[in-house]
Amino acid sequence: MILTTEDARLSLRPWRIDDVASIVRHGNDRAVWANLTDAFPHPYTPADAAAWVAFARAPGDSLLFAVDWAGEAIGGAGVMGEGATGQFGYWLGQAYWGRGIGTKVAWALKAAALASGRFRRLEAPVFAWNTASIRVLEKVGFTRVAGAPRSVTKAGRLCDVVTYAAGF
Numbered sequence: 221m222i223l224t225t226e227d228a229r230l231s232l233r234p235w236r237i238d239d240v241a242s243i244v245r246h247g248n249d250r251a252v253w254a255n256l257t258d259a260f261p262h263p264y265t266p267a268d269a270a271a272w273v274a275f276a277r278a279p280g281d282s283l284l285f286a287v288d289w290a291g292e293a294i295g296g297a298g299v300m301g302e303g304a305t306g307q308f309g310y311w312l313g314q315a316y317w318g319r320g321i322g323t324k325v326a327w328a329l330k331a332a333a334l335a336s337g338r339f340r341r342l343e344a345p346v347f348a349w350n351t352a353s354i355r356v357l358e359k360v361g362f363t364r365v366a367g368a369p370r371s372v373t374k375a376g377r378l379c380d381v382v383t384y385a386a387g388f
């Protein structure tokens with residue numbers, strides 16, 4: 221499945237084996253890692269990227285996409301889960317932040333995930349400091365459903381998380 225956006229340069233498409241080099245280039249960045257759970261490694265090595273691409277090419281009931289900008293994978297976006305509620309997430313290489321790309325990605329992913337019939341509800345847990353991601357979620361119609369102080373360990377530190385949801 222390929223999800224197009226209003227910008228012809230931007231789409232969400234299946235992961236390809238030849239994405240490894242570009243996602244290492246964009247993902248091996250402490251500023252990206254700092255806003256994701258520890259499931260996203262740092263340093264982010266070619267072996268990490270290859271393992272991710274192998275997993276993401278057989279996603280089961282999850283929807284996992286490379287964020288493609290002008291032919292290059294610059295990040296990832298997906299909904300993971302096997303039941304009615306999917307975990308909604310995304311990241312972009314830092315060079316692409318602040319241009320409205322995250323908002324377009326989240327719109328496309330939310331619409332496709334709810335239209336797919338696989339998920340009735342989407343949940344996005346966000347570190348409380350992540351204003352950009354919170355704004356993205358608010359702009360695409362998620363609402364805050366929970367705040368959980370000191371509930372997730374990041375780099376050995378307990379961090380506050382807020383959860384946004386869309387759907388039923």
Ligand SMILES: CC(C)(COP(=O)(O)OP(=O)(O)OC[C@H]1O[C@@H](n2cnc3c(N)ncnc32)[C@H](O)[C@@H]1OP(=O)(O)O)[C@@H](O)C(=O)NCCC(=O)NCCS
Pocket residue numbers: 251252255256309310311312313316317318319320321322323324344345346347350351352353355356
């Ligand atoms: C979160 C992320 C995807 C946002 O993507 P983006 O393309 O930079 O976001 P946009 O340009 O669409 O901006 C969305 C909104 O956030 C605001 N914003 C962007 N960066 C911001 C920042 N550093 N601080 C505060 N607001 C910010 C924008 O102004 C915009 O709001 P507005 O339209 O009201 O002005 C990107 O920063 C990223 O990949 N971060 C690292 C990984 C991550 O945090 N993933 C999400 C985990 S829950």
